Amino acid sequence: EAQVTQNPRYLITVTGKKLTVTCSQNMNHEYMSWYRQDPGLGLRQIYYSMNVEVTDKGDVPEGYKVSRKEKRNFPLILESPSPNQTSLYFCASSALQGLRVEAFFGQGTRLTVV
């Protein structure tokens, strides 16, 4: 079954404690990205990756890091989380086929930073 898997689904942490949210896809997709979802703001892209070792900033990259060492994995790293990073996070992947592609989303990670 084609899927994007994120872990954990829920996380409560304290300010400044480094954390990583993992994302893995089994569809051999080149393109992967991270979004955060906040009420009234829709989904905003944090970072994206066009392929292994190729990453770039999205609209709201501050306070986040990513890496793409393998095609299937795209972890999101918060080196020093702050309360304004409390949000619902989604990982997505798609094939790199121009404008006709469908993005597949993970089930989301709800992060609370206290």
Next chain:
Amino acid sequence: GDSVTQMEGPVTLSEEAFLTINCTYTATGYPSLFWYVQYPGEGLQLLLKATKADDKGSNKGFEATYRKETTSFHLEKGSVQVSDSAVYFCALSDAGNMLTFGGGTRLMVKP
């Protein structure tokens, strides 16, 4: 830059009512347009898409037509069901695979 504007919710309807959720966009190129749906506790799923002007996307009784002249992609369904209760996102893809989302519209359908 690109942007997507959709009507704010929540939209509350009775079962079997007609649904319209408005979506307009701004893009520099010729984008593909999408509607994604998010059911409670789940990630987003593609509902329908259209890749060029006058295309109509349809799925599960939902329809949307790509109107280049009005830069719109309104979502419609003739008869909603309780199971359609969800958050609906309009989105566009212009350059490469990057998706730009609207703010989302929550639909609540009452029996």
